Amino acid sequence: MFDVSKSAINRIESVCKDKESDNYFRISVDGGGCQGFSYKFTFDNKINKDDKVLNFDNVKVLIDETSLGFVQGSKLDFVEDMIGSYFKIS
Numbered sequence: 001m002f003d004v005s006k007s008a009i010n011r012i013e014s015v016c017k018d019k020e021s022d023n024y025f026r027i028s029v030d031g032g033g034c035q036g037f038s039y040k041f042t043f044d045n046k047i048n049k050d051d052k053v054l055n056f057d058n059v060k061v062l063i064d065e066t067s068l069g070f071v072q073g074s075k076l077d078f079v080e081d082m083i084g085s086y087f088k089i090s
Contacts, residue, residue: 004076008077026040027061027071029066047062
């Protein structure tokens with residue numbers, strides 16, 4: 001299973017307020033290599049045929065089947081620290 005923290009939900013909701021109501025938060029995983037995997041976080045208004053739609057409170061998260069396999073058992077969080085603020089998967 002994949003989970004989303006309350007802080008991530010709050011941040012996504014606050015960003016979506018400025019966007020159209022049909023926006024989704026998309027998570028995708030880009031290939032490995034020496035640096036390992038990289039995660040992309042974007043907003044999208046289109047659901048692709050290989051997307052899974054995951055509901056967390058009022059937030060809809062899109063993730064394609066391949067990427068979902070890489071984040072199973074992980075959690076999306078929104079972190080605010082000295083470096084700045086960012087989404088993080090752990």
